[in-house]
Amino acid sequence: MPMKPENLVIIMSDEHNPKIMGCSGHPIVQTPHIDKLAATGTRFSSAYTASPVCIPARAAFACGKYIHQIGFWDNADAYDGSVPSWHHVLRSTGHDVVSIGKLHFKSPHEDHGFTEEQIPMHIIEGKGDLMGLIRQDLPRRGGARKMASMAGAGESTYTIYDRDICARAQIWLREQGQRSREKPWVLFVSFVAPHFPLTAPPEHFYRYWNRDLPMPKLYEEELRSQHPYLNDYRNSFCYDDYFETPADVKRALAGYFGLVSFLDEQIGKILGVLQETGLAANTRVMYTSDHGDNLGTRGLWGKSTMYDETAAVPLILSGPDVPVGRVIDTPVSHVDCFPTIMRCVGETLPDDLLDLPGVNLAEIISGQKPDRPVLSEYHGMGSTVGAFAVRNGPYKYVYYAHPDYPSQLFDLQRDPEELEDLGQNPDYAPILAQCHEQLCTLCDPDAVDALAKQRQAELLARNGGREAVIARGDLGFTPAPGCAADFL
Structure with missing residues (x-):
């Protein structure tokens, strides 16, 4: 599929479960602007993050490589500009590449490749979530109580931050977007919603609070999977311990749904500016999220698992030369966004980056690329073992780097809710073996697990060891720029 060089707006949200959109079939949540973006472009219904947690996911999106290839393993090991990003490459070839909003990189004093970073959110103290470096005898997270206690109607520091991000994006498009340039520009607009705290503006919260919201699937105790990986996560990130009644759960759901609609409102404002200024005629828009959210399914909240609620992401591309109203079921990955971004603005990969694992999404749309396995991996907080998910065709295979943690296999064509x-199941042993072989073509999972843990042990020692890190406390979520940290 040929693509004429055009401007590009990339909109990234945080923790947006791809099932929670009107265009993906959700029966309750209203996302008219995201739906319109999908209707006027192409939606990838089987898109995956490289890692279901903020910092590694964003590093992989920037670098176009899987986590084991770049080594930013967890929420205490953030991107520092040391690995070439698409921002670096485009800036070096004469493009304006501007970021507004959350980056979650290591420090504002590093060169991340942007020509400008407006109101960036980076990790706290340049250290981030040190507690996630502990991979054995996992500590119980004090910040987990914030999931239930902060759910409801109102404004949080995050919604205030997102409003500022949206305002600045509109200003940039009106004052800078129409300025004559030799090469197309890229504007990266990164929101925090619908990441918790699940405090949603009242006009959005009450849209859902008064609805008869169904409880999350497999929420009842007797229905929850007792897989040891999930139990590790539940016992450390003990979010559900603070939900005492179904009404508490539904308040959290209304908060999350309300934040999704709030996010949609902000996206609508940006799309409106593109239309009003005439920029829509020569600007493509990419929408995605860093990862999803379990949202109470199986008694789990937050991210960090390999179910599609968290490892899958929304991914939409719209604008000039992009087919209208298409839905692509072929599995794709965030690593595919690097080469896609390059082609959107008329550049090719430099010689030293020709080995990137991703492919141009335009080639997926046009059927030029055959199906290939895509990978999501996790080495962070709330886990004692590395987790690796391979998606190829209808199957998702999940391998855990420990002999006592059984592998999982799901047929997503027959069983999309996993x-x-x-x-x-012995009948699927051949498929399980084939999937493991595909994983091993992408990485050596046990060696990768050992490498991640070695790095984490070094960082843990550098920060005073286990007891010092636990004494520092648990944030729950990174404070917005200018806001104080709230450790528990």
Whole structure:
């Protein structure tokens, strides 16, 4: 599919479960602007993050490589500009590349490749979530109580931050977007919603609070999977311990749904400016999120698992030369965004980056690229073992780097809600073996697990060891720029 060089707006949200959009079939949540973006472009219905947690996911999106290739393993090991990003490459070839909003990189004093960073959110103290460096005898997270206690109607520091991001994006488009340049520009607009705290502006919260919201699937205790990886996560990130009644759960759901609609409102304002200024005629828009959210399914909240609620992401591309109203079911990955961004603005990959694992999404749309396995991996907080998910065709295979943590297998074509784990079904042993072989073509999972833990042990020692890190406390979520940290 040929693509004429055009401007590009990339909109990234945080923790947006791809099932929670009107265009993906959600029966309740209203996302008219995201839906319109999908209707006027192409939506990738099987898109995956490189890692279901903020900092590694954003590093992989920037660098176009899987986590084991770049080594930014967890929420205490943030991108520092040391690995070439698409921002670096485009700036070096004469493009304006501007960032507004959350980056979650290591420090504002580093060169991340942007020509300008407006109101960036980076990790706290340049250190981030040190507690996630502990990978054995996991500590119980004090910040987990914030998930339930802060759910409701109102404004949080995050919604205030997002409003500022949206305002600045509109100003940039009106004052800088129409300025004559030799090469197309890229504007990266990165929101925090719908990341918790689940405090949603009242006009959005009450849209859902008064609805008969269904409880999350497999929420009842007797229905929850007792896989040891999930139990590790539940016992450390003990979010659900603070939900005492179904009304508490539904308040959290209304908060999340309200934040999704709030996010949609901000996206609508940006799309409106593109239309009003005439920029829509020569500007493409990419929408995605860093990862998803379990949202109470299986008694889990937050991210960090390999279910599609968290490892899958929304991914939409719209604008000039992009097919209208298409839905692509072929599995794709955030690593595919690097080469896609390059082609959107008329550049090719430099010789030293020709080995990137991703492919141009335009080639997926046009059927030029055959299906290939895509990978999501996790080495962070709330886990004692590395987790690796491979998606190829209808199957998702999840491998855990420990002999006592059984592999999982899901047939997403027959079982899109991942209700039946086929990993221990002898009839699927050949498929399980084939999937493991595909994983091993991408990485050596056990060696990668050891490498991640070695790096984490070094960082833990550098920060005073286990007891010092636990004494520092748990944030729950990174404070918005200018806001004080609230450790528990």
